[in-house]
Amino acid sequence: MIEEHGDASLEAYVEEASYPSKRGAVKNSFFSASAGELTLIAGPSGSGKTTLLLAITGVLKHLLQGNVKGRVNLAGIDPLTEEGFNEVPRIVGAVMQDPDKQLAMPTPYDEVSFTLENLGVSDEGRVWSVLKEYGLEEHAFKPVEHLSGGQQRRLVIAAALAHDPDIVVLDEPTASLDPWGIKLLKENITRLLRRGKTVVVVEHKVRYFLNMTSRAYVIKDGVITAEYRRDKLLSGDTLRELLMTGIDALPPEAHVRDVRSREGGDEVAVSLNNLTCGYGDVVVLEDVSMELRAGEVGVLVGPNGSGKTTLLKCIAGLLEPVDGYVRVMGEDPRRAGVRPRGRLVFYVPQIPDYTFVSSSVEGELKEVSKKAGVAFGDLVDIAPWVKEALQRPPYRLSHGQRRWLALSVGVAYMPKALLLDEPTTGLDLRFMGELRRLLTKAIRAGTAVLIATHDPRLVAEVADRAFIVDCKRVREVSVIDALKYLEKPLHES
Amino acid sequence: MSREGIVDPAVLFIYGLVLTLVLFVDRDALSLALIGVPNAFVGFALGWRKYKVLIVLFFIGFVGLAINALLLTNVGPAVLVVGPLIVRAGAVNTFVTIGLRITGIAGVAFLFVSLVDPALTVRSLERELRLPKGVCFALAYALRLIDLMSKDLREVQGVRVLRGYRSVPITPSDIKSVLTPLLSVGYERALWVGIAAELRGFRLRKVRKEPLRIGWREAMVLILLALQIIIALAGMLGYLRLIVPYIPFTSSWFIGLFGVF
Numbered sequence: 211m212i213e214e215h216g217d218a219s220l221e222a223y224v225e226e227a228s229y230p231s232k233r234g235a236v237k238n239s240f241f242s243a244s245a246g247e248l249t250l251i252a253g254p255s256g257s258g259k260t261t262l263l264l265a266i267t268g269v270l271k272h273l274l275q276g277n278v279k280g281r282v283n284l285a286g287i288d289p290l291t292e293e294g295f296n297e298v299p300r301i302v303g304a305v306m307q308d309p310d311k312q313l314a315m316p317t318p319y320d321e322v323s324f325t326l327e328n329l330g331v332s333d334e335g336r337v338w339s340v341l342k343e344y345g346l347e348e349h350a351f352k353p354v355e356h357l358s359g360g361q362q363r364r365l366v367i368a369a370a371l372a373h374d375p376d377i378v379v380l381d382e383p384t385a386s387l388d389p390w391g392i393k394l395l396k397e398n399i400t401r402l403l404r405r406g407k408t409v410v411v412v413e414h415k416v417r418y419f420l421n422m423t424s425r426a427y428v429i430k431d432g433v434i435t436a437e438y439r440r441d442k443l444l445s446g447d448t449l450r451e452l453l454m455t456g457i458d459a460l461p462p463e464a465h466v467r468d469v470r471s472r473e474g475g476d477e478v479a480v481s482l483n484n485l486t487c488g489y490g491d492v493v494v495l496e497d498v499s500m501e502l503r504a505g506e507v508g509v510l511v512g513p514n515g516s517g518k519t520t521l522l523k524c525i526a527g528l529l530e531p532v533d534g535y536v537r538v539m540g541e542d543p544r545r546a547g548v549r550p551r552g553r554l555v556f557y558v559p560q561i562p563d564y565t566f567v568s569s570s571v572e573g574e575l576k577e578v579s580k581k582a583g584v585a586f587g588d589l590v591d592i593a594p595w596v597k598e599a600l601q602r603p604p605y606r607l608s609h610g611q612r613r614w615l616a617l618s619v620g621v622a623y624m625p626k627a628l629l630l631d632e633p634t635t636g637l638d639l640r641f642m643g644e645l646r647r648l649l650t651k652a653i654r655a656g657t658a659v660l661i662a663t664h665d666p667r668l669v670a671e672v673a674d675r676a677f678i679v680d681c682k683r684v685r686e687v688s689v690i691d692a693l694k695y696l697e698k699p700l701h702e703s
Numbered sequence: 704m705s706r707e708g709i710v711d712p713a714v715l716f717i718y719g720l721v722l723t724l725v726l727f728v729d730r731d732a733l734s735l736a737l738i739g740v741p742n743a744f745v746g747f748a749l750g751w752r753k754y755k756v757l758i759v760l761f762f763i764g765f766v767g768l769a770i771n772a773l774l775l776t777n778v779g780p781a782v783l784v785v786g787p788l789i790v791r792a793g794a795v796n797t798f799v800t801i802g803l804r805i806t807g808i809a810g811v812a813f814l815f816v817s818l819v820d821p822a823l824t825v826r827s828l829e830r831e832l833r834l835p836k837g838v839c840f841a842l843a844y845a846l847r848l849i850d851l852m853s854k855d856l857r858e859v860q861g862v863r864v865l866r867g868y869r870s871v872p873i874t875p876s877d878i879k880s881v882l883t884p885l886l887s888v889g890y891e892r893a894l895w896v897g898i899a900a901e902l903r904g905f906r907l908r909k910v911r912k913e914p915l916r917i918g919w920r921e922a923m924v925l926i927l928l929a930l931q932i933i934i935a936l937a938g939m940l941g942y943l944r945l946i947v948p949y950i951p952f953t954s955s956w957f958i959g960l961f962g963v964f
Contacts, residue, residue, distance in 0.1 A: 269898055299904030311892045312899035314840075316847050320822035327826075328904035355854050370903060528861040550867025557865060563888050564858040567868060567880040581867045605887035619866070 219245045219408045220266075220377055225280040227265035235261040239434035241427045243408050245376070248399060248422050251412045253429035254456030254638040255610040259412045260307060262429065263381055267304055268295035285376055285408075300329065303375035307382050307609075307636070309362040310561070318357070318365050319350040325372045336372070344368035345394055359386035359560060359632065360514025360664075364394065371398075377408045384418055386560075386635045388514045388664045389699040392418055396700075414638040415458045418700070420444060430455055456639045458667065475504040477539075479658035480525060480555075480627045484534035487517075487524040493532060494520040498684045500677060504626070507649065507659045507672045511692050512679035518662035519560070521679065522629040525660065526557035539626045550581055556625040560632045562616035563605055571607070571615065572600040582623045592618055593644060610641040617645065621652045628652055630661045634668050646671060666696045712819040712827040714921040718928050719815040725935045726807045732800055734938020738931045739807025746810030749817035754849070756856060761809050765802060772797040821846040830913040840905065844896060851892065852885055859884050 220243040227236040236258040243249035253259050261270065268289030270276035278290060285301050288294040306312055315321040322337045341347045344364045349357060357365065363386055371378060378399075384392050400422065402409055411419055416426070426443055428436040428451075442448050452459035480502040488494040494517040502508045510518045523529045525536050527543030536543060538555045548554040558565060568574040575596075579586040590596050593614065599607060604615055613633065620628055633645060649672055652659055662679075663669065669676065669692055676692030677684050687695070722742065729735050747758055772794040779792035825843035828834045859881055860870040872878040917925075937943040 264898075267902065269902065273898055273901055296906060299902055299907060302902070304902045306895060306899060306902075308891075308895065311895040314844060314847070314896050314900050315822050316820065316850075317822070323822075324900075325903040328900075328908040330907075330909050353850070355850055366899070370899075373904075523861070526861070526865065528864075550865065552865035552867060555865070557862070559858055559862065561858070561888065563884045564855070565862050565866075566884055567863065567866065569879075569883050577866075603883075603887075605884070605891075623866075 219243065219285050220249075220283070220410065222262075222266045222282045223280045224262060224265050224278065224282075227261055227270055227276065227278045227280070229261070229270070229274060229276045236265060236429075236432045239429065239432075241434055241437075243377075243410050243425070245408050246403055246406045247424035248403060248409045248411060248419060250416055250419055250423045250426040251410065251429055251434075252414060252416045252426055252452065252455075252457045252459075254414055254640060255636070256608050257429045258432035259414075259429055260381055261432070262434075263304070263306075263379055263410075263412055267302060267379065268298055271295075299375075300373075301375055302377045302379060303371040303373070304379040305367050305370045305381060305383060307385065309359070309366040309386070312366050313354045313362065313369075316353055317351050318346045318354065318368075321354065321365055321369045322372045325369050329373050331373065340368050340372045343398065358515035358519075359635075360388045360391045363387050364391055367395065367398070371402075375407075377410070378402055379410045379412075381412045382414070382636060383411060384413065384415055386514075386632055386664070388512075389696050390513055393699045396422065414456070416452065417459055420459065428452065428455055428457070453639070458639055458642075460667075475506075475656060477504040477656075478502075479504045479506075479539060479656075480660065481537045482525070482534070483537075485521075485524065485531050485536060486533035487520055487529055487531050489520075489529075493682065495524075495679070495684065496533075496682050498534070500684060500686065502627070502658045502660060502675065504656045504658055505653050506674045507653060507661065508675045508677060509669050509673040509689075509692060510660065510662045510677050510679050510684070511664065511669065511696055514664075516679045517682065518679050519631050521684070522557055522631055522660065522662055525627065526555050526629055527551065528557065550623070552620075552623040553582070553625055555627040555629065556620040556623050557629040558616050558620045558631065558633065560635065562612040565616040565619055566604045569603050570600065571596065571602055571604055574604050574615065574619070575600075578619050578622045584622045584624075589618070589622060592648075609636045610638065613637060614641060614644055614648075617648055621648050621657075624652075624655050625657060628657050628659045630659065630663075632663060632665075633661060634663065634665045642667060642671075664696065666693055669693055669696065709818055710920045710924055711831070711916045711918075712824040713831040713915055714917070714924050715815050715819055716824070716828060716832065718924050719811050721928055722811045722931060723808050725932055726804050726811075729804070729935045729939055730800065731935075731938035731941075731943065732796075732803060733943050734935050735800065735803040735807060737934050737938070737943075739803045739810065742814060743806045743810030746813035746817070750813035753817065753853065754813060756853065757849075758813070764805075768802060768805075769798055772801070816846055816849060819846065829910045831915045833910075833912065836905070836908055836910055840900065844893070848889060848892070852889060855885050855888050856881070 223240045224236050225238060229235060239262065241251065251259055251262065264270040265278045266282050271278040271290055272295045282289055284298065287297045289298050313321055315324050318341060319337060322340050326333060326336060341350055344367065346361065346365055346368060349361060354362060367383065383395055387395065396418065399409055413419065420443055423443055424440050426438045427434045438448055449459045478501050482498050482500050485498040486493060486496040510521065512518055520529065524531055530544065541554060543551065543555050546554050566574055568577050575589040576586055578584065579589060595611065604612060607615065617633060634642060637645065649659060661668065669689060673689045675686065676689045677686050678692065678695060726735065726739060750758060776797040777791045777794040781789045781791050782795055783790040821843040824846060825839045828839040829836050864870045869877055872881045
């Protein structure tokens, strides 16, 4: 039963909210949030979480020309009116999903200044204190393209909250953040709550926030279907209900129990020998030696910006080693005789769109079929939604579907080594299941899989071996230790 | 801590905009060469490190220019015969004039994007030149997008190699398959950056007006600009050939060169 709350600083009843091209993305949904409280809106991918946020901030109606019916009260203003929408930036700090796509300025310093200048604050001291608060002081004048995904995430949050708004709205704030970043985020949220701010977090990985949440709403198929108060939120029944909806509510300990490492084959698929890699004069990793056998899954864990992506690119032959060498099935990937090179080693980047070469899903699968020698029919049958999406451009699929398609392209090449960069960013439990299924297929075909990730779910469920990447070095640890490494910062006070 | 550019972005913007207009209207090959070649030399040299691919693509575009010139303006006396292909003076004239014009404009563009910082540009243009804030923001973001698209292009090229495609696009289908992801990511960036900027109060932004900063560097740039405008005017009015009678730099010079070959 969903109740109205008299003391709320944010109240929204969305009768209907939709994009111009689509009807009824969110309907008949009520939620409220109070000052000094964290309100969680949880739901699986595609459930309408982001649409709801865009609706209540007035963006959907005023900037995207969408249709929004209902009533919204943001600390006394109605963002659905033109005058109210003009006032939204003063009282709301909103952070949308993809940090890489929200950064307007070339450096972190400029990004934070931009918000303050817009609102008439020219205070250099304030810019520095915000950068310091989010651990970005050292990177103030670094080009934002050179920041890691997690650093970019911290930056968009810092820029959105620089003017100290009363209401803070965060859309999937933990996506691509390392555990230290999540810890910093939680500390910042705690500080905001102590100062009486209203914080709304939209997430499908709710476990990070359960112990600080006062109220949680579940949204499914565009409708808020349930509300949980703090006292019931941590009960076993509630967690089970959330899991059934596709929301990741498992406590960290649950992942540790799941660990089942397997032995790989005898054949060494990937071998690195005293590898040093970097960009130009900047050495990112040095003296890395490791091996991965055919059919094994290795995970690279480490802080944002520690060099995980650089290592994967070096193994894929996309970056020339500064020193040492890489061998995949005994061959140097940069000079491999295997054509296409993807049959030897395939790297799936963090942004799935980079992988696509065709303007329709059908065209994409036909190209894969031609180059990788896989029957087109087999590719179409791989997931139930593919047939319906054949005529759509891959770039217009949902985030989860795009990620899945990019991964399927990689698996279809049946490479000897498959390298995945943060494959679970933004994926809910359903797509996690699809990802596991694809990985199982690759492993059965004898592919060695190396994954750069911060996601304990993935480490626990698929890793056979784990490597910590930190301080320019790579060291092997047990999978349990890798999980502890990922969870430790979250438990530190 | 703050950063200052080499030259005030507003002055460089005036330089770039005025020279582009001058190069557009100038039809004299000699003045186009005198203005375009030095600017192109400096612009390409400054931009080479960051915009290598764009510069190479720009020169690949000359193939298209030559084909267009041959298809549309191949008239007048024949200057070169290669098998069945007869190259006439009109085609050479068009190729030289348009080639010099676009080289000059590209040079000025690379000069501008290599010397300015997007954040300083947005401030300088709205405060000193009083341009609308939406125009300044769009321009500053476009400058930033060049770097972002270079990064995207490197990523796309990497995956293309793995998938068994050429990393450097040659055929129209290659170009389409490289451009589609770049434009798709670029479109999403533009959309979300616009939303993020509005949510961060861009529509409330109050612009503080400031006078144009003219130091000795800015003065040099403006003097150079004035000189080039004079050259263009002299070229268009036919005085340039009187002032520089011994430089036979015209399209007929190129025609003669073709003739020798």
